[in-house]
Amino acid sequence: xxxxxxxxxxxxxxxxxxxxxxxxxxxxxxxxxxxxxxxxxxxxxxxxxxxxxxxxxxxxxxxxxxxxxxxxxxxxxxxxxxxxxxxxxxxxxxxxxxxxxxxxxxxxxxxxxxxxxxxxxxxxxxxxxxxxxxxxxxxxxxxxxxxxxxxxxxxxxxxxxxxxxxxxxxxxxxxxxxxxxxxxxxxxxxxxxxxxxxxxxxxxxxxxxxxxxxxxxxxxxxxxxxxxxxxxxxxxxxxxxxxxxxxxxxxxxxxxxxxxxxxxxxxxxxxxxxxxxxxxxxxxxxxxxxxxxxxxxxxxxxxxxxxxxxxxxxxxxxxxxxxxxxxxxxxxxxxxxxxxxxxxxxxxxxxxxxxxxxxxxxxxxxxxxxxxxxxxxxxxxxxxxxxxxxxxxxxxxxxxxxxxxxxxxxxxxxxxxxxxxxxxxxxxxxxxxxxxxxxxxxxxxxxxxxxxxxxxxxxxxxxxxxx
Numbered sequence: 001x002x003x004x005x006x007x008x009x010x011x012x013x014x015x016x017x018x019x020x021x022x023x024x025x026x027x028x029x030x031x032x033x034x035x036x037x038x039x040x041x042x043x044x045x046x047x048x049x050x051x052x053x054x055x056x057x058x059x060x061x062x063x064x065x066x067x068x069x070x071x072x073x074x075x076x077x078x079x080x081x082x083x084x085x086x087x088x089x090x091x092x093x094x095x096x097x098x099x100x101x102x103x104x105x106x107x108x109x110x111x112x113x114x115x116x117x118x119x120x121x122x123x124x125x126x127x128x129x130x131x132x133x134x135x136x137x138x139x140x141x142x143x144x145x146x147x148x149x150x151x152x153x154x155x156x157x158x159x160x161x162x163x164x165x166x167x168x169x170x171x172x173x174x175x176x177x178x179x180x181x182x183x184x185x186x187x188x189x190x191x192x193x194x195x196x197x198x199x200x201x202x203x204x205x206x207x208x209x210x211x212x213x214x215x216x217x218x219x220x221x222x223x224x225x226x227x228x229x230x231x232x233x234x235x236x237x238x239x240x241x242x243x244x245x246x247x248x249x250x251x252x253x254x255x256x257x258x259x260x261x262x263x264x265x266x267x268x269x270x271x272x273x274x275x276x277x278x279x280x281x282x283x284x285x286x287x288x289x290x291x292x293x294x295x296x297x298x299x300x301x302x303x304x305x306x307x308x309x310x311x312x313x314x315x316x317x318x319x320x321x322x323x324x325x326x327x328x329x330x331x332x333x334x335x336x337x338x339x340x341x342x343x344x345x346x347x348x349x350x351x352x353x354x355x356x357x358x359x360x361x362x363x364x365x366x367x368x369x370x371x372x373x374x375x376x377x378x379x380x381x382x383x384x385x386x387x388x389x390x391x392x393x394x395x396x397x398x399x400x401x402x403x404x405x406x407x408x409x410x411x412x413x414x415x416x417x418x419x420x421x422x423x424x425x426x427x428x429x430x431x432x433x434x435x436x437x438x439x440x441x442x443x444x445x446x447x448x449x450x451x452x453x454x455x456x457x458x459x460x461x462x463x464x465x466x467x
Contacts, residue, residue, distance in 0.1 A: 008032060008123055011053035013071060014085065015039040015063045019108060023057055023085070026112045032119075041066035045074065055123055056082035057106075057115075060097060069093075072100030081126035083118055085110065091302045107312040111271060118316055121176050150197035154190060155337050156330035160322040164191065171317045172198035177270065179255075179314040180292040182321030185371030188292040191319065192251040201288055204248030209241050212254040216451050219262055221278055224269075230279025242275045242287055249288045255314070256295035256306060257455070267310045289314070324366040324373065334370065335361055338377035339389065346381055354390040364394055418456040421449070430460050 010032050014020035020037045027034050035053055038044035040063040044056075056075055060068040068084065075082045084097055087108040097105070103122030106115060150172075151165055171178055172195045180188045189208065196206040214222050225240030242250060252258075258266065269275055270289060276282045291314050300306035324331065336352065343350040353361070366372055380389050424438045431437040432453075433446040442449065452458075 008054040009035055009051070010119070011035045011038065011044065011047060011056045013038045013041075013044045013056060013062065013068065014059045015061070016059070019059070019085070023115065026115050027119075029112075030116055040064040041068075041071045041074075044071055048078070048080070052078070053080065055119060055126075056080060057085050057119075058082050058102075060084060060086040060093060069096050069100055072097065072102060076101060081122050083122050091298055094298055104316060105312050107309050114271075114313065114316075117176060121171070121174065121317055124174075125170060150194045154187070154194060155334050156327060157333070158322075158327040158329045160327050161330060164319060164321060167317075167319050168194050169198070171195060171319075173200060175200075175288050176317050177288070177314055178290045178316075179318045180290065180321065181297075181318060182292075182294065183323050183369055184294045185369030186321040186323060187370050188294075188321060189251065189253060191321065192249075192290045192292065195290060196249045196251075196288075199249065199288065201248045205245055206249045206251060207241050207245035208251045208253065210253045212257040216259070216448070219259065220265070223262070224265070224275045224277055225280075226278035227280040230277075234279070238277075240275065240277065242269060242285055243277075243283070245287045246285045247287075249290060252289065252291045254293060255291040256293040256297055256300055260305070260307065263307045263310050267307065267313060270310075270313045324369040328362065331361055331366075331373070332358060334373055335377055338374045339381065342378045342381040348381060348384060349387055350381060350384055350389065351387050352389070354388055357389050357392050360392050360394065414456065417452070418458060421452060421456065422458055425458070425460075 010027055012020050012023050012027075012034065014023065014037065020039075024034050024037065035047055035051060038047055042064060047053075056071075058068045058071060058075075062068055062071075068086070072082060072084070081103050083104040083106060084102050085106045085108065086093075086097075103125055104118045106118055151168065154161070154165060156162075168191060178192075178195060180191055182188055192208075193206065196202060209223070211219075221234075221238060221240065223240050223242055225238045225243055226234050228234060228237045269285075269287075273286065274282045274284045297306050297311050297315075301308050301311060324334075339350060339352070361373075368375075376392070376394070380392055383391070421438070421442070424441055425432070428436060428438045428441065432449060433439050437446075439446045439449045444452075
């Protein structure tokens with residue numbers, strides 16, 4: 001997909017000589033045509049007026065009063081693709097930059113492979129979007145069919161889900177890292193599977209890792225493996241998840257849960273494409289990385305919980321999945337899909353929903369998203385008497401307090417764990433260790449309990465009754 005093959009013209013807008021020169025050398029080695037370097041917005045606009053570039057690499061802070069963000073808005077009006085290059089990590093600046101709809105971000109100091117990969121993806125997406133605007137899409141809009149069997153299990157024809165599918169088809173055949181964002185239950189793993197199935201790696205393994213479920217003291221061993229005898233209890237050599245995925249794809253779900261020290265090692269894997277087993281030597285690997293999170297990573301960066309450089313390495317091609325409440329037109333098709341799926345499984349003849357049940361489905365906010373809808377349909381099929389679903393027991397809807405529902409939402413295991421730890425801490429007057437402390441009552445190692453307290457976001461609340 002390389003844009004250098006088409007001799008794309010690139011404009012570098014950067015006021016730091018060393019950074020600008022490094023970028024110029026990288027691009028020229030890759031056979032790009034590089035226009036004269038601009039160190040201010042004014043100079044850049046003059047160059048663009050005389051010789052419009054195909055792509056712009058754009059620093060945020062430049063000489064003069066105007067910033068790269070100002071130029072980004074102007075580039076959008078001219079339909080010129082651009083990528084930000086900056087060392088600035090402020091959330092306010094990042095939010096302002098994102099509003100200009102760039103095709104990517106590069107963080108300084110940058111590596112040559114990251115620059116070329118980001119430009120390659122940016123140019124490909126830009127050309128794809130341009131072609132889409134010029135293409136006659138009447139047939140696609142009439143039948144809603146996708147070109148790949150890999151996408152057939154992604155149900156929906158709403159504009160937001162169509163946009164997701166378009167991005168999947170763009171990025172699937174490449175080896176680019178993908179970051180999938182979205183609330184819990186929106187189908188992030190399903191999208192990761194679709195990307196893998198339409199990639200050149202589809203015949204190789206897709207290894208799924210839930211980072212939130214990995215034991216804190218075994219995360220490194222799980223991801224990178226260990227040699228026999230490398231630590232107490234390592235009786236056998238273990239092949240880590242990255243090595244298992246060699247030649248294929250690794251899907252890191254809940255990437256925001258990785259501890260900071262592991263984020264550093266993961267960043268090295270992305271940069272160097274090599275892993276180091278505990279107690280062993282380094283080994284080169286060939287792995288495509290797809291990561292997912294239900295957290296706002298930009299907020300986690302601001303809190304110091306997630307590395308900015310890792311975020312930029314992963315965020316080359318982001319895909320944001322909409323919440324189910326944002327795709328109301330897909331609700332009934334999804335409900336019918338799951339109804340038919342579980343009716344076949346239970347060998348029941350169920351034709352559909354009564355009108356009042358359809359109304360309930362449409363009015364409920366579905367905080368658990370597609371996963372909650374599927375579970376509710378599975379349960380409704382089990383309880384169904386007759387050929388139509390005419391009763392539906394929904395939780396109390398926090399997003400729609402005007403509706404009356406019959407039972408409270410069942411808490412997740414993590415919510416129950418959090419409540420149990422808080423109750424124990426309150427009983428011990430928030431004493432964690434020592435005789436009579438929470439660790440002793442819970443029969444947990446003190447460091448393990450402290451780790452869970454941090455991970456679950458537990459904080460001591462001041463008592464209004466305490467004097």
